[in-house]
Amino acid sequence: MKKKINGHLNLLENDTMEFLNEIAENYPTAISLASGRPDSQFFDLKKIDFYISTYLNFISETKQKPYDILLSNLGQYSEASGIINEIISKYLLVEYGLETAPENVLINVGTQESLLISVLTLCNKEIDVIIVEDPCYVGIKNYALIAGYEVSGVKLDTDGMCLGSLEKKILNYQEKGKHVKMLYIVSDFQNPSGIRMSIEKRMQVIELAEKYDFFILEDNAYGDFCFANEAFPTLKKLDKYQRVIYLHTFSKLIYPSVRIGVMVTNYEFEDGSRLSNQLKKVKGYTTVNTSSINQAVVAGILIENNFSLKRYNEKKLQNLKEKKELILDALQMRFRNNNEYWCEKVRWNNPEGGFFMVIDLPFKVTKEDVIICAERFGVIFTPMSFFQLEEINEKNIRIAYSNIKKENIIIAVERLYNFLKNKNENGKK
Ligand SMILES: Cc1ncc(COP(=O)(O)O)c(C=O)c1O
Numbered sequence: 001m002k003k004k005i006n007g008h009l010n011l012l013e014n015d016t017m018e019f020l021n022e023i024a025e026n027y028p029t030a031i032s033l034a035s036g037r038p039d040s041q042f043f044d045l046k047k048i049d050f051y052i053s054t055y056l057n058f059i060s061e062t063k064q065k066p067y068d069i070l071l072s073n074l075g076q077y078s079e080a081s082g083i084i085n086e087i088i089s090k091y092l093l094v095e096y097g098l099e100t101a102p103e104n105v106l107i108n109v110g111t112q113e114s115l116l117i118s119v120l121t122l123c124n125k126e127i128d129v130i131i132v133e134d135p136c137y138v139g140i141k142n143y144a145l146i147a148g149y150e151v152s153g154v155k156l157d158t159d160g161m162c163l164g165s166l167e168k169k170i171l172n173y174q175e176k177g178k179h180v181k182m183l184y185i186v187s188d189f190q191n192p193s194g195i196r197m198s199i200e201k202r203m204q205v206i207e208l209a210e211k212y213d214f215f216i217l218e219d220n221a222y223g224d225f226c227f228a229n230e231a232f233p234t235l236k237k238l239d240k241y242q243r244v245i246y247l248h249t250f251s252k253l254i255y256p257s258v259r260i261g262v263m264v265t266n267y268e269f270e271d272g273s274r275l276s277n278q279l280k281k282v283k284g285y286t287t288v289n290t291s292s293i294n295q296a297v298v299a300g301i302l303i304e305n306n307f308s309l310k311r312y313n314e315k316k317l318q319n320l321k322e323k324k325e326l327i328l329d330a331l332q333m334r335f336r337n338n339n340e341y342w343c344e345k346v347r348w349n350n351p352e353g354g355f356f357m358v359i360d361l362p363f364k365v366t367k368e369d370v371i372i373c374a375e376r377f378g379v380i381f382t383p384m385s386f387f388q389l390e391e392i393n394e395k396n397i398r399i400a401y402s403n404i405k406k407e408n409i410i411i412a413v414e415r416l417y418n419f420l421k422n423k424n425e426n427g428k429k
Pocket of ligand 1: 011036109110111112113137186191219221249250251260261368
């Protein structure tokens with residue numbers, strides 16, 4: 001007799017990301033407005049050897065160690081917390097003005113690993129609850145559900161999480177004998193909404209963390225892709241109470257296959273022990289250590305660029321900004337310059353950075369619509385309902401403009417319009 005699938009895995013039966021990948025495979029000529037991947041034309045892969053030797057030369061000179069020994073060490077198991085922590089500390093200071101001791105930095109296998117290590121280290125399944133934005137990036141929600149932790153969503157307003165609803169939820173859980181232990185926030189240009197949290201809310205949420213005794217996991221995957229003149233300070237920068245665990249990734253700044261994420265916390269427990277030490281222990285038993293070779297590539301790029309990736313990513317940022325403008329122009333052209341009443345009810349936001357925007361529709365779209373749209377109209381989008389937990393609204397979709405070619409934008413918007421027009425005329429639900 002065959003065994004039944006582990007109950008927690010049933011939660012992934014309708015895995016939306018797998019569904020979107022299948023659609024892209026099944027309809028290869030469809031243009032994707034669903035893929036939130038970075039644009040691969042900017043991947044700097046030819047210089048990998050050069051970056052590794054830049055790193056080795058730097059360490060050899062600054063630490064007075066023979067190059068060959070350093071090279072052979074790259075093939076060996078290494079420190080669970082990472083080998084490039086000092087270089088990352090310098091980068092965080094130069095790039096973001098964040099002062100961090102290297103021992104409070106952990107180098108992980110992308111932000112995804114930072115998320116799971118934080119949850120494993122800090123949350124108790126019996127009593128602790130993880131709060132996320134609703135809608136939310138699926139990486140944390142699905143990991144927490146597979147691992148059996150309680151996750152709950154708080155709605156997003158246009159300036160970030162609704163803090164009134166957050167406070168109510170915290171108190172409701174308290175009444176039930178549960179404790180909100182962790183709050184996950186993508187404060188800049190959130191995936192999937194493109195929203196950035198206002199500075200006022202950033203300050204308020206830190207006060208709430210201190211008042212109700214929870215940690216904030218700040219996932220800053222998109223903060224560097226800011227189109228607005230003013231970048232907002234990170235929650236980590238505003239954090240007076242050491243409540244923020246700051247998560248950074250090189251997946252979008254360099255390329256995702258480098259699989260390097262950074263986790264920073266300077267929280268100390270009552271007995272003076274450091275949270276970073278606990279996280280390091282859990283990391284050691286989760287993935288042992290992060291690839292030293294990949295760490296060397298990232299460090300080499302940082303050294304070569306004087307510890308700032310701003311110039312390194314100048315063209316990437318410009319390209320992203322142009323693609324967003326092109327999408328906005330195409331939407332304006334297609335949905336405004338006509339006399340079709342339903343088009344007036346199609347509305348979109350104008351994100352100040354990041355990879356994503358949202359289009360509100362006058363009717364619902366479902367999973368089946370995604371298939372119909374790919375098959376008959378040649379364009380793929382993501383319903384926002386794929387990212388929602390409690391506030392289900394099927395009348396909006398996420399548009400990712402990070403990985404589309406500029407020359408495909410007008411065609412993609414035209415195809416989307418044709419699909420929506422057809423749906424408006426024939427199949428509103
Ligand atoms: C908000 C957010 N966090 C984290 C990740 C994944 O990061 P990493 O590749 O470092 O695991 C993504 C990827 O899409 C994301 O959108």
